[in-house]
Amino acid sequence: MLFPYLDIILRSAAVYLFMTIALKIFGKKELSQLNTADIILILLISNSVQNAMVGSDTSLWGGLVAALVLFVINFIIKKLTRKYKILDELLLDKPEVLIHNGKLDFKALSKLDISNDELKEAIREHGVEHYTEVKLCMLEIDGTISVISEDKKNLKQSHYKRKRNHKNFRK
Known part of the structure; x- marks a missing residue:
């Protein structure tokens, strides 16, 4: 059978x-x-x-x-x-570092096609105003962007989900 x-x-x-x-x-x-x-x-x-x-x-x-x-x-x-x-x-994909200690990894951002606007939106959704306030920002394996800020009081547990592929990242 x-x-x-x-x-x-x-x-x-x-x-x-x-x-x-x-x-x-x-x-x-x-x-x-x-x-x-x-x-x-x-x-x-x-x-x-x-x-x-x-x-x-x-x-x-x-x-x-x-x-x-x-x-x-x-x-x-x-x-x-x-x-x-x-x-x-x-x-399986691995998480990618986008920002470390306030410094953007332009090579990773370009490779992953993450735009400046998309990154700023993800950071704002975590309650952070500027890149320099970010201790660590990662593109996780599920496609979400997680942000750890310098100020632990502003740390939020939300995840930013990528909406579309952008190729216009600028410094």
Whole structure:
């Protein structure tokens, strides 16, 4: 009874691998806050890969097998990335320092396409007025920007979510 679903298992695993690689190449950071175009893209991708996973089997069992395979692969990948650092480094993004002790890292900001306006907005949302008041500002792995200010009283526990990709960062 498993062999009729072997094709679905292999197809689902291939789609999972493809989507993991595609997100690594095109950037998970952009998924931290979705706009209309992002939602449309996700819906179209899910619709296009559905047939690739289940093939001609449109039965309830075929869909459940495909979903189960995706959950199992995701569970295994999470366990393996915790156990093996090299796999963690290969698959998962790392936090990036944007500001350290009031000094902007222009190279990182440029590489990540974070604009001056976007960075200022994130800092203001944390109750900080100027870069020089920032002890540490990081782009976290989930795409949020966290800020630790020099003044511990103004420290807020909110996270700024990136809205879109800007390429006009200026000093």
